[in-house]
Amino acid sequence: MKDIILKAENISKQYRLGQVGTGTLSHDLNRWWHQVRGKENPYLKIGDTNDRSTKGTSDYVWALQDINFEVERGEILGIIGKNGAGKSTLLKILSRVTAPTTGSIKFGGRVASLLEVGTGFNGEMTGRENIFLNGAILGMTKKEIASKIDEIIDFSGCERYIDTPVKRYSSGMYVRLAFAVAAFLEPDILIIDEVLAVGDAEFQKKAIGKMQDISRTGGRTVLFVSHNMAAIKQLCTKTIMMENGMIVFEGKSNDGIDYYLQSNQYDGYKGSYINEAVEESGIVSLALMDDNNNIRTEFGYDDPIEIKGTVKIEDKYLNSYLGFKLIDKDEKVIFISEIQIKKIIEKEGEYNFNIKLPIKVLLPNVFKITFALHIPNIALIDCLNDCLSFEIIETGSDLHKYSGTDYGCVSVNCDWEIIN
Secondary structure (H helix, E strand, O other): OOOEEEEEEEEEEEEEOOOOOOOOHHHHHHHHHHHHOOOOOHHHHOOEEOOOOOOOOOOEEEEEEEEEEEEEOOOEEEEEOOOOOOHHHHHHHHOOOOOOOEEEEEEOOOEEEEOOOOOOOOOOOEHHHHHHHHHHHOOOOHHHHHHHHHHHHHHHOOHHHOOOEHHHOOHHHHHHHHHHHHHHOOOOEEEEOHHHHHOOHHHHHHHHHHHHHHHHOOOOEEEEEOOOHHHHHHHOOEEEEEEOOEEEEEEOHHHHHHHHHHHOOOOOOOOEEEOOOOOOOEEEEEEEEOOOOOEOOEEEOOOOOEEEEEEEEOHHHOOOEEEEEEEEOOOOEEEEEEEEHHHOOOOOEEEEEEEEOOOOOEOOEEEEEEEEEEEOOOEEEEEEEEEEEEEEEOOOOOOHHHOOOOOOOEOOOOOOOOOO
């Protein structure tokens, strides 16, 4: 039998745009009159979906719509999605900061939340006093909190300032102490938003390790929202992806990350190129593909990337070269690759070709590709500047622990030898 500690059923949240509260008195009276007669709220039948990039036709918007999921005890659930997908709204409902418009949530234990810098802290109180305050809010006795306080202070790394009012803390110190309080005061369910991104690399590594520890050894449950795919991959046992206020994926974290990357097709990137006007010789088409033959413009660090294309060649150009150069966002050429046409083609015609880029070499960055068909120093037959572009997202290069540091654009496995 599954040990379900949290169950969300048909959760929806509606807001009225541009208003504080519900809007107008007439709307409130209309709701009340329907309630008196035992009828449904009339405004639940209207409203646009939660798509921040489009202009709606209604004053009402559904920040969340029909959210259903279960979380088992000891599970670490990752919640991913683009900005504005509804992730933070969902966490606020789960944390009881705001109530759902429809639906219900069933909890099997006490909940601690870390939704933004300083959640639950009183700026005028010292770090030590805030630890006791947060523990009391979680229902712990003063004796229970005192037994944990040394561990909390040590983990936070803020011992020198623990008796200073937290309003004087930096945002990083705030998050360090807030996370330590939330993790060490033993809630059954720990809810964490993107707030950990405020901390430095050393703290992020400690925090992820602590979340793994409390899940595996303490049997406690963690809900974790992040845009850091490497952290999601390393930490979470299951992932849900949200889009426009709805859950569009639920399953294994690796599959969820792959779904997330496939869905992020930004207009600023070019996943394909087509030139139907090529007459005698030239590059007809190009596309960036994943291992499922889908056109993509975002890839994980360890994802296979393949360029598939079509080239048209006349006999007189069989001695030409087809090649490309890979350029990063700072206009640095990372590498070039080319092949002489006559080594792969014997006569004129139209041919398809595949190029497999090396796996686990390109580090997280934005790249673009320029293709050319040419005879070196003699003729430029076709040249496509910046015809393809894509981004590598951090999904486990092992360098994410040094975030914020420039480690170049490629990672190379060298032959290391110990000499006595």
